[in-house]
Amino acid sequence: MIRVLLADDEPMVRAGVRSILATDVGIEVVAEAGDGRQAVELAMKHHPDVALLDIRMPRLDGLSAAAELRAAMPEVRAVMLTTFDEPEYVARALAEGAAGFLLKAADPRELLIGVHAVAGGAAYLSPRIAHQVIAELAGGRLTRQGEARRHVESLTPREREVLALVGRGLSNQDIGRELFLSEGTVKAHVSAILLRLEVANRVQAAIIAYEAGLVER
Template identity: 75%
Template sequence: MTIRVLLADDEPLIRAGVKAILATDSEIDVIAEAGDGREAVELARHHRPDIALLDIRMPRLDGLGAAAELRATLPATSVVLLTTFDEDDYVDAAMTHGVDGFLLKAADPRELLIGVRAVAGGAAYLSPRIAQKVIARSGNAAPVVTAARRRIEALTGRERDVLALVGRGLSNADIGRSLFLAEATVKFHVSAILRRLGVDNRVQAAILAYEAGLTRGDSPAS
């Protein structure tokens, strides 16, 4: 099945480079390109892509603003932010806007393809560099770890297993294969996890998994 992508970046050279990388995958099709966030939202409403791949810093409307509008008006379109900036404030802001993925332009081109495919498959995806920053920040801040572990106490053992795999970027189908569960059962668990944790999406759940140590194989006390 073709993954239909809307690409938005105010630098034509960057757009061309990203498009060329995506074109190496025969199942990914860039159906529209935008030079700013406002144009991206308008084109998304017209084309209804599977994924909107947005730069953060753009004129008229930045990527965060565009992400917020798309989440509100086109919930079926997944939003992935692509940027050269990996400061904590950008990552935190992206999480609050309910994005499905966060990729860095400086990453290996293969990571772009992996990230787009993961999100298209229903998974959350964070660039490994972003995940490392989250883990490092959590490891250096005991209160963050403690708070995250308290929050996951509301989960059952099976839900923690599922959350750990969500944190590792697995799709529902991959989680099902790993835990020998039907995909529908995984979807049920993921919905319950989001509700119990009080988060809006898989990326926010993945952040909690990182902070609680689930992705590192830690065993938080229940």
């Protein structure tokens, strides 16, 4: 069962998201918050697997809440749920360690897919903005092709294989099945990859995989 914390300052939005999540028997909403500060406090109390955070909330915005959760409870996977898809929001969300970015206007199935993906250890970006993120961040803000290739050259052959699959959005479990490795071994490889690439999360690692040519666009 995937335990989810839902945070949005609009009760009707929370009700809509909750009703979508309720259609999946593998997801349980364990707490709801009306602002970012309350979201952090409830996360400390309920220990959810995934925190769905609206970006614009009173007291503490969702991006700041994600940063606090990353520092205090790194096991909680933060997913930004918002109506805004401007590059600056996405860039800051990734910098704060968010594992996913979903648009409220997207197909409701994306919400369920995204929650399952990040709970399984993968990263998830709404398809509507995935190419934009790669172009905007990888094109200049995060890394350039030459630098990406240089970073990738520092990896072992096995780590490059794992990175390519991270770039395709696979979870640790899926990568293990693909490469005939235990999930624990994959997790160790991913941790080493993030350290060597000097990135904060799997999304940033995936962008480097794209820029280095490990994943076809």
